[in-house]
Amino acid sequence: MQGFLNAVTGIANESGFVGIMENPGYLIMIIVACGLIYLAIGKQFEPLLLLPIAFGMLLANLPFGEIIHMQYFIPPEGADPSLYPMFSEILHHGGLADMLYLGVKLGIYPPLIFLGIGTMTDFGPLISNPKSLLLGAAAQLGIFTTYIGAKLLGFTGPQAGAIGIIGGADGPTAIFVASKLAPELLGAIAVAAYSYMALVPIIQPPIMRALTTKKERMIVMEQLRPVSKLEKIMFPIICTIIICLILPTAVPLVGMLMLGNLMKESGVVDRINKTAGNELMNIITIFLGVSVGCTTNAETFLNKNTLFIVALGLIAFCFGTAGGVLFGKIMCWATHGKVNPLIGSAGVSAVPMAARVSQKVGQQENPQNFLLMHAMGPNVAGVIGSAVAAGILINMLK
Incomplete structure (x- = not known):
């Protein structure tokens, strides 16, 4: 019984609820993300991009999810900018969003979207x-x-x-x-x-x-x-x-x-x-x-x-x-x-x-x-x- 209680306590201590209690900012951002999702679906405000952006915001503010590690992309003050992004860290320890964000960081996605815009202009x-x-x-x-x-x-x-x-x-x-x-x-x-x-x-x-x-x-x-x-x-x-x-x-x-x-x-x-x-x-x-x-x-x-x-x-x-x-x-x-x-x-x-x-x-x-x-x-x-x-x-x- 004690082992079961310890397991439950451990899960509770590592849950996102604890993170929200420690930093209420996460809750604010979750509300903002839900508001943007409503605007994308309910009001159809730029839904093709606002919807995935809003859901990415939601994912990023679920505590301890670690869907992205911005420390791999933004050099700390005084660090050598030539070392960033830290490709070795991203390839070995990065998650899904880290891999996807490389397309933004390296300037790949916007030109490809411009390619598509050109075909419709x-x-x-x-x-x-x-x-x-x-x-x-x-x-x-x-x-x-x-x-x-x-x-x-x-x-x-x-x-x-x-x-x-x-x-x-x-x-x-x-x-x-x-x-x-x-x-x-x-x-x-x-x-x-x-x-x-x-x-x-x-x-x-x-x-x-x-x-x-x-x-x-x-x-x-x-x-x-x-x-x-x-x-x-x-x-x-x-x-x-x-x-x-x-x-x-x-x-x-x-x-x-x-x-x-x-x-x-x-x-x-x-x-x-x-x-x-x-x-x-x-x-x-x-x-x-x-x-x-x-x-x-x-x-x-x-x-x-x-x-x-x-x-x-x-x-x-x-x-x-x-x-x-x-x-x-x-x-x-x-x-x-x-x-x-x-x-x-x-x-x-x-x-x-x-x-x-x-x-x-x-x-x-x-x-x-x-x-x-x-x-x-x-x-x-x-x-x-x-x-x-x-x-x-x-x-x-x-």
């Missing part, structure tokens, strides 16, 4: 109206203003750059930059980026209405010209050469994005095009979401830096939206009313959600207004712009 509206590239560039204002704000709050240069990229409204890009510049902030940055991407239909409309007049919102734009197949094939090739010669650090993201698009537009590799856009992208999305979620344990997540990142992420989205709309107003003035400023808000790269928001707000003012295809130009330009901004930040700060 139509650059036709951008080719048809090259001026929309300027709107995509203007919407990157949120990245650089947030970088300045993060510096003023005491973050280091690399940390500020990783936080600023949230303003690009591109989850894979945010993860890629954070893994290079500030891996210790990766979990908070990923959660903030995908949460705000899901909230684009709520965040953007008030800003769009505040910065435009009713007359501007009612502007009906001319139909875009047809784009030839040759133009669609040449565009990813020319883009890759020009951008990557100017900014070699953008090669992983821009190169994979354009490769995926070239596979789509060429029409000669249907099998691998479908694989990259479906099976491969789905697999990488699972690996990326779970491994990133596992980095958000109570010890690293529950601190003032996380609160700052969440606040700065919101500021980044607001400034990005405002930058695109304000530049849209300039283009509206320069073209004597031929450009509806609402399409500038789509310059953030939440594809195609931001373009749909432009369409919705425009139709609320004028039911005969169809802005979706016009907004897709700056929307896909925003994808390129965020990748270029990522390359600039990595080049400057790493």
Whole structure:
């Protein structure tokens, strides 16, 4: 009987309940994870990535589960960064999430997701109206203003750059930059980026209405010209050469994005095009979401830096939206009313959600207004712009 009691006592002492009693932060994080799961399933906020991230967060905050060992990836203060990640320790003692997280740490998953995005992206509206590239560039204002704000709050240069990229409204890009510049902030940055991407239909409309007049919102734009197949094939090739010669650090993201698009537009590799856009992208999305979620344990997540990142992420989205709309107003003035400023808000790269928001707000003012295809130009330009901004930040700060 005494042996049975000792066994029960031993199990109880080693249970996760003891860990929660010792650190109530675990319970808070479990509640947060369940809240994110509800948003992913109940509200369908970016469910493809928010669901695995939230469940990874849940797994990481079950005490004593040791699903991931961040000490293998983040060097302690004063240690030699060249020794990290500690591959020998990971291979011999690492768990499932440690293995999966290598794809994040080594910068493998985000470029592969960009490959899949490329297979689903139509650059036709951008080719048809090259001026929309300027709107995509203007919407990157949120990245650089947030970088300045993060510096003023005491973050280091690399940390500020990783936080600023949230303003690009591109989850894979945010993860890629954070893994290079500030891996210790990766979990908070990923959660903030995908949460705000899901909230684009709520965040953007008030800003769009505040910065435009009713007359501007009612502007009906001319139909875009047809784009030839040759133009669609040449565009990813020319883009890759020009951008990557100017900014070699953008090669992983821009190169994979354009490769995926070239596979789509060429029409000669249907099998691998479908694989990259479906099976491969789905697999990488699972690996990326779970491994990133596992980095958000109570010890690293529950601190003032996380609160700052969440606040700065919101500021980044607001400034990005405002930058695109304000530049849209300039283009509206320069073209004597031929450009509806609402399409500038789509310059953030939440594809195609931001373009749909432009369409919705425009139709609320004028039911005969169809802005979706016009907004897709700056929307896909925003994808390129965020990748270029990522390359600039990595080049400057790493």
